[in-house]
Amino acid sequence: AVQGVYQFVWLCYLLYGLPRMSATYALPSEHAFYSQSCTEVLTQPHRFHTGGTGRGSDLESFPARDAERYCSWMSHCGWPLGGDEANTASCPLYTSYWVAQGGSVPDDPQRGICAPTSSSASSSCIEFTRFSQAAGLVKGAYGHLVAGASRRSLSLLFNAFIMMQVANEFCSRRINDEYSIFEGVASCPIFMGVVATTLAFQVIIMHSPLGVFFKVNPLTSQEWIMSVAIGFGTIPVSLLTRAISRNWGGGALRVAQRSRSGSSFSKGLKE
Numbered sequence: 001a002v003q004g005v006y007q008f009v010w011l012c013y014l015l016y017g018l019p020r021m022s023a024t025y026a027l028p029s030e031h032a033f034y035s036q037s038c039t040e041v042l043t044q045p046h047r048f049h050t051g052g053t054g055r056g057s058d059l060e061s062f063p064a065r066d067a068e069r070y071c072s073w074m075s076h077c078g079w080p081l082g083g084d085e086a087n088t089a090s091c092p093l094y095t096s097y098w099v100a101q102g103g104s105v106p107d108d109p110q111r112g113i114c115a116p117t118s119s120s121a122s123s124s125c126i127e128f129t130r131f132s133q134a135a136g137l138v139k140g141a142y143g144h145l146v147a148g149a150s151r152r153s154l155s156l157l158f159n160a161f162i163m164m165q166v167a168n169e170f171c172s173r174r175i176n177d178e179y180s181i182f183e184g185v186a187s188c189p190i191f192m193g194v195v196a197t198t199l200a201f202q203v204i205i206m207h208s209p210l211g212v213f214f215k216v217n218p219l220t221s222q223e224w225i226m227s228v229a230i231g232f233g234t235i236p237v238s239l240l241t242r243a244i245s246r247n248w249g250g251g252a253l254r255v256a257q258r259s260r261s262g263s264s265f266s267k268g269l270k271e
Contacts, residue, residue: 003234003241010164010230011161014157018156019153024152027146033145034075034142035075041141042061042071043062043063045060066130070131072092073092073093076088077091077109077112086104091105098116109128113128114127151217152217155217155219159216159223159224160226160227161231162198163227163228164231165198166198166231167234170182171235177242177246179239181239
C-alpha cells in the first residue's frame with residue numbers, strides 16, 4: 001500500500017504539478033495564444049470544406065483585417081474568451097453596435113455578429129459563417145499546441161511508470177518483509193532476462209519511430225536520470241516499509257516462522 005501511495009504521488013506530480021512548476025513543461029496559456037498567435041494562424045493558407053460534398057476548396061487564408069477583427073471578437077467578446085470584457089470598449093462589437101442599442105453583447109455569437117449586419121437578429125449571415133471557420137481553426141491550432149506541449153511531461157511520466165514496474169519486480173521477489181530482495185538475482189537468468197528485455201524495449205520505444213505510436217517524445221539524459229531515480233525510489237520505500245513492519249508490525253515473527261518452516265521442509269527432504 002505504501003509503495004502504491006509513493007507511485008501515485010509521483011505520477012500525480014508529473015501529470016499535474018510539473019507543468020505548473022516548471023517552465024520547461026508548462027502548457028501554453030489560452031489567453032496568451034489567442035492574443036499573440038490568433039492572427040498568424042488565420043493569415044496562413046487553409047483548406048476549407050464547402051457545402052455538403054466534404055471536398056476541400058483551394059487553399060485560402062483570411063485577409064489580415066478580417067483576421068484581426070475575428071481575433072478581437074474571440075479574445076474580448078466572450079467567444080470563447082474575454083467574457084468579462086464583452087460589454088466594455090475592449091469588444092469592438094459592443095462599441096460599434098450594442099452600446100447604441102442599449103443592450104449587452106449576447107452570449108450567442110450568431111446573434112451578436114448577425115444582428116448588426118442582418119435584418120433579423122436570429123438569422124445566419126456570411127460574417128458569422130466566416131467567424132465560425134476562423135474560430136474553429138484557432139481552437140484546433142491551440143489544441144494541437146497543447147497536445148505537443150503536454151507530450152513532453154507525459155513521456156517522462158510514462159518512462160517513470162515503467163521504471164517503477166521494473167523496481168516492483170525486484171521488490172516482489174520477497175513478500176514476507178525480508179530485506180534480501182536482491183539475493184540470488186545473479187543466479188536467476190529468466191528473471192534478469194525479463195528485466196533486461198523490459199528495459200531494452202523501453203529504450204527502443206522512447207528513442208525510435210515507435211514513439212509516434214506510443215505518443216511519446218525522446219527523453220534527454222537528465223529526464224532519464226530523473227525517471228530512473230523516481231522509478232527505483234520504489235526500492236528504498238519498500239525496504240523502509242519492511243523495516244517498519246518487522247519492528248512494529250509483527251513482520252519479524254512472520255519472517256521467523258517462514259524461516260523455520262523452510263528449515264523443517266529441508267530437514268524432511270534429507271530424511
